[in-house]
Amino acid sequence: MCSTYVFARISNVLKMDRRKFIKNSSLASSLFFVPSFVKAFSDVITSKTGYKRLVIIQLSGGNDGLNTLIPFRNDVYYKARPTIGIKKENLINLNNELGLHSSLLPLKKLYDQGYVSIINNVGYPNPNRSHFRATDIWQTASHSNQYLQSGWIGRYLDNFNQNPYAAIEIDVSLSLALKGEVQNGMAVKSPNTLYKTTQDPYLKKVVEHYEESHLSEHNLGYLYKTMIDTENSAKYIFETSKTVTPSQNYPNNGFSKQLRTTAQFINSGLKTRVFYASLNGFDTHVNQMNVHKRHLKTYADGIDAFVKDLQSKNTFNDTLILTFSEFGRRVKQNRGNGTDHGSANTLFIIGGNLKKPGVYNEMGSLEDLDDNGDVKFEIDFRNVYATVLKQWLHVEDNVVLNQSFNQLDFI
Amino acid sequence: MTKNHIQHLYSRAGFGIQPNLLEELSTKRREEIVSDLLNQSKNFNPLLINTAEFDTLTFNEFNKTNKIHRAYIEKSKLLIKELNRAWIHKISNSKEILREKMTLFWANHFSCQDRFILYIQKYNNTLRYYALGNFKDFVKAISKEPSMITYLDLKQNKKGKPNENFARELLELFTLGVSNYSEEDIKEITKAFTGYDYDFEGNFIFKEENHNDDFKYVFGKAGHYDGDDIIDLIFEKKQCARFICTKLYRYFVNDAINEDHIEEMTNVFFPNYQIEPVLLFMFSQDWFYNPGHIGNKIKSPVELLAGISQTIPLTFKDTKQLLSIQRMLGQMLLYPPNVAGWKGGKSWIDSNTMMTRLKLPSFLVSDGKISTKEKGEFHDTYKKYYENRKGENVAKASANWEVFNKNYQNIDIEALPNYLLQCPINQNTKDYLNSLSKKSKRDYCVQLMSLPEYQMC
Numbered sequence: 038m039c040s041t042y043v044f045a046r047i048s049n050v051l052k053m054d055r056r057k058f059i060k061n062s063s064l065a066s067s068l069f070f071v072p073s074f075v076k077a078f079s080d081v082i083t084s085k086t087g088y089k090r091l092v093i094i095q096l097s098g099g100n101d102g103l104n105t106l107i108p109f110r111n112d113v114y115y116k117a118r119p120t121i122g123i124k125k126e127n128l129i130n131l132n133n134e135l136g137l138h139s140s141l142l143p144l145k146k147l148y149d150q151g152y153v154s155i156i157n158n159v160g161y162p163n164p165n166r167s168h169f170r171a172t173d174i175w176q177t178a179s180h181s182n183q184y185l186q187s188g189w190i191g192r193y194l195d196n197f198n199q200n201p202y203a204a205i206e207i208d209v210s211l212s213l214a215l216k217g218e219v220q221n222g223m224a225v226k227s228p229n230t231l232y233k234t235t236q237d238p239y240l241k242k243v244v245e246h247y248e249e250s251h252l253s254e255h256n257l258g259y260l261y262k263t264m265i266d267t268e269n270s271a272k273y274i275f276e277t278s279k280t281v282t283p284s285q286n287y288p289n290n291g292f293s294k295q296l297r298t299t300a301q302f303i304n305s306g307l308k309t310r311v312f313y314a315s316l317n318g319f320d321t322h323v324n325q326m327n328v329h330k331r332h333l334k335t336y337a338d339g340i341d342a343f344v345k346d347l348q349s350k351n352t353f354n355d356t357l358i359l360t361f362s363e364f365g366r367r368v369k370q371n372r373g374n375g376t377d378h379g380s381a382n383t384l385f386i387i388g389g390n391l392k393k394p395g396v397y398n399e400m401g402s403l404e405d406l407d408d409n410g411d412v413k414f415e416i417d418f419r420n421v422y423a424t425v426l427k428q429w430l431h432v433e434d435n436v437v438l439n440q441s442f443n444q445l446d447f448i
Numbered sequence: 449m450t451k452n453h454i455q456h457l458y459s460r461a462g463f464g465i466q467p468n469l470l471e472e473l474s475t476k477r478r479e480e481i482v483s484d485l486l487n488q489s490k491n492f493n494p495l496l497i498n499t500a501e502f503d504t505l506t507f508n509e510f511n512k513t514n515k516i517h518r519a520y521i522e523k524s525k526l527l528i529k530e531l532n533r534a535w536i537h538k539i540s541n542s543k544e545i546l547r548e549k550m551t552l553f554w555a556n557h558f559s560c561q562d563r564f565i566l567y568i569q570k571y572n573n574t575l576r577y578y579a580l581g582n583f584k585d586f587v588k589a590i591s592k593e594p595s596m597i598t599y600l601d602l603k604q605n606k607k608g609k610p611n612e613n614f615a616r617e618l619l620e621l622f623t624l625g626v627s628n629y630s631e632e633d634i635k636e637i638t639k640a641f642t643g644y645d646y647d648f649e650g651n652f653i654f655k656e657e658n659h660n661d662d663f664k665y666v667f668g669k670a671g672h673y674d675g676d677d678i679i680d681l682i683f684e685k686k687q688c689a690r691f692i693c694t695k696l697y698r699y700f701v702n703d704a705i706n707e708d709h710i711e712e713m714t715n716v717f718f719p720n721y722q723i724e725p726v727l728l729f730m731f732s733q734d735w736f737y738n739p740g741h742i743g744n745k746i747k748s749p750v751e752l753l754a755g756i757s758q759t760i761p762l763t764f765k766d767t768k769q770l771l772s773i774q775r776m777l778g779q780m781l782l783y784p785p786n787v788a789g790w791k792g793g794k795s796w797i798d799s800n801t802m803m804t805r806l807k808l809p810s811f812l813v814s815d816g817k818i819s820t821k822e823k824g825e826f827h828d829t830y831k832k833y834y835e836n837r838k839g840e841n842v843a844k845a846s847a848n849w850e851v852f853n854k855n856y857q858n859i860d861i862e863a864l865p866n867y868l869l870q871c872p873i874n875q876n877t878k879d880y881l882n883s884l885s886k887k888s889k890r891d892y893c894v895q896l897m898s899l900p901e902y903q904m905c
């Protein structure tokens with residue numbers, strides 16, 4: 038879409054009568070609340086760079102990074118983990134230093150093609166080891182002693198893309214990450230269900246009767262705006278995404294369903310920049326071997342189908358998948374053959390357009406640990422966010438993150 | 449006092465008002481009505497659920513093995529869900545409406561979460577007990593609650609091993625507000641709050657051996673302060689009163705603050721920090737009833753639920769479903785997002801919560817159906833839409849329409865919006881409503897509750 042066309046469309050839209058407009062266009066009611074140059078700006082970028090999308094995956098509960106990416110030449114690792122340490126013969130060798138958990142074979146295949154970048158020791162100063170708090174910190178991109186009430190993706194929407202469907206969480210409710218100060222993303226578990234909830238005849242009539250001139254910035258006006266936006270967005274998402282069917286068989290679990298829906302959205306050309314999905318169950322305090330193996334397999338098999346699905350429609354090169362967990366786990370195993378909450382962790386970036394595939398940086402020392410016996414952080418997670426915002430979404434990262442962070446070099 | 453003003457008072461200080469009470473009060477003066485409202489909340493009735501299994505539990509039994517410990521924690525988590533349900537029920541049915549409204553306020557001020565039922569139930573009742581009392585005593589009590597000691601790591605804060613979490617939030621979120629203290633103050637205050645602990649029964653214990661008895665330098669003063677001394681020092685600052693009054697103003701009056709009115713409140717609150725008198729003052733002012741404030745606040749999810757239940761009493765049969773409703777609305781009581789609590793106002797609203805709010809009343813009271821029968825029509829044209837939806841999303845709650853029928857029997861159907869809505873209906877929406885058949889008060893009630901206007905109070 039070229040920029041002159043965008044301007045032409047916006048000015049036409051503004052000339053149109055509100056009601057006619059709502060009927061004619063499914064995707065633009067929020068235009069009235071955003072200065073048109075902001076809108077045009079975000080679409081101009083599109084025409085230059087292709088439609089880049091970011092998929093964020095949270096492994097909830099605190100994934101055990103050291104049993105995901107294993108330093109199998111390090112005796113300290115096996116001493117700290119006498120019963121749960123993964124033996125050399127059971128892992129997938131990456132570079133004669135590090136190996137992947139055997140469940141991650143699909144990831145190894147992507148790795149060999151240069152589609153994976155592994156960033157080690159990602160964390161932040163004074164780490165918090167509570168699930169809730171640590172999740173907050175990652176989702177709001179705050180300091181560890183700072184409480185923010187908006188998420189980093191939410192602030193991206195606030196400043197650069199005020200469409201509710203510009204950021205979609207594949208779930209029934211919305212995480213803090215997607216809540217802005219003024220603009221929130223949307224939670225869509227199933228486009229069909231969401232569409233149906235907006236098709237209530239009474240509510241549709243109320244929307245139909247509403248007139249632009251009555252929309253105000255006051256609270257009630259805001260409620261009407263949200264109601265109208267939602268109906269339009271739900272219709273747009275439903276009608277756009279139904280044109281596409283998955284090219285892959287996905288495993289039958291909730292996580293893969295989220296990825297299948299994400300692929301359907303991406304492959305149908307939905308103008309969504311950010312997708313958010315999550316996989317639960319990584320809080321492995323007790324007898325972790327089997328549970329962890331199962332969850333990693335769910336993750337890797339889902340990613341495998343997802344990437345193939347995207348590749349079949351040539352959208353993989355414009356998609357970046359960021360996988361994180363709110364914290365890593367303690368180096369030393371506990372007495373229950375599990376691991377307790379730790380801090381710095383390994384982060385996976387998957388994409389067809391990586392500048393520096395492979396292992397991005399060395400794994401941190403297992404001897405020089407912090408006071409709790411956790412790996413010390415080397416790279417602030419907000420360096421990763423800043424890089425993604427600037428290099429991938431092409432926006433000013435400091436506006437979203439409230440300060441400047443150094444750029445990394447992976448995309 | 450005008451009916452409009454009484455409704456405003458009751459929607460802010462409580463969760464709405466019944467037509468008969470409104471009628472009765474409309475002959476009284478403001479002073480009388482406000483003081484009655486406060487008097488009704490004099491009593492303190494704790495929120496208690498059946499915790500028999502935990503009441504006689506000993507520390508040794510609780511920690512006998514890892515497995516037993518985990519099983520108790522799981523049971524405790526289930527009971528916390530029951531406590532949530534009991535709380536929602538209390539909010540909708542209590543006689544002490546202002547005390548409940550304030551308990552909600554404080555639960556979001558002293559935002560806290562726990563997985564041990566006895567401690568969080570105790571915590572919740574501490575909020576309720578001090579809700580209208582003395583704020584200084586309140587803060588001291590909160591600092592000694594097991595749930596708070598755990599939530600903000602006070603137990604880990606020992607002599608020589610400082611943990612600043614509690615000290616920072618005490619200043620930033622509980623008393624003074626951000627940028628009204630220095631980082632040095634936090635470090636010194638952290639020293640004073642050492643030695644805090646509790647026993648298994650949840651009684652506060654001061655552990656002398658963990659306490660740092662050094663000199664502390666706080667706000668330009670020095671002494672061998674302990675935690676309570678620090679709270680006394682904080683409360684000498686008028687900023688503390690101002691901070692709380694600003695929050696009260698946002699909660700009861702308007703998100704957009706008026707500095708002069710807040711200063712008036714602050715002068716009432718400082719230096720004694722009695723909560724009830726400042727509320728009495730606020731509800732008595734002409735500015736509280738300024739037309740710009742009336743019907744201009746977005747209800748919190750709990751206010752929305754309580755409001756529906758006020759008009760059509762609801763009984764939730766399934767705790768899980770009640771929790772899932774709260775989750776979808778974005779406010780699960782006892783599960784705050786973090787120590788900063790819920791932000792409130794417009795941030796309650798996103799695409800999903802908006803649709804949930806609009807569909808919630810019909811889901812709870814009329815099997816998901818909102819009538820679109822037009823004037824002169826015998827059948828609902830959209831009957832077919834609903835036929836396709838049978839069996840979807842059944843509400844596991846019973847709605848007592850008898851109470852509605854009785855309370856509204858003398859109310860003219862055309863007058864229903866005056867009782868159910870706090871703000872005028874948007875003109876276009878009104879035109880649409882006027883085109884609809886107005887034969888059934890029940891249908892009209894559901895139609896009104898399903899509007900954006902119903903989200904306002």
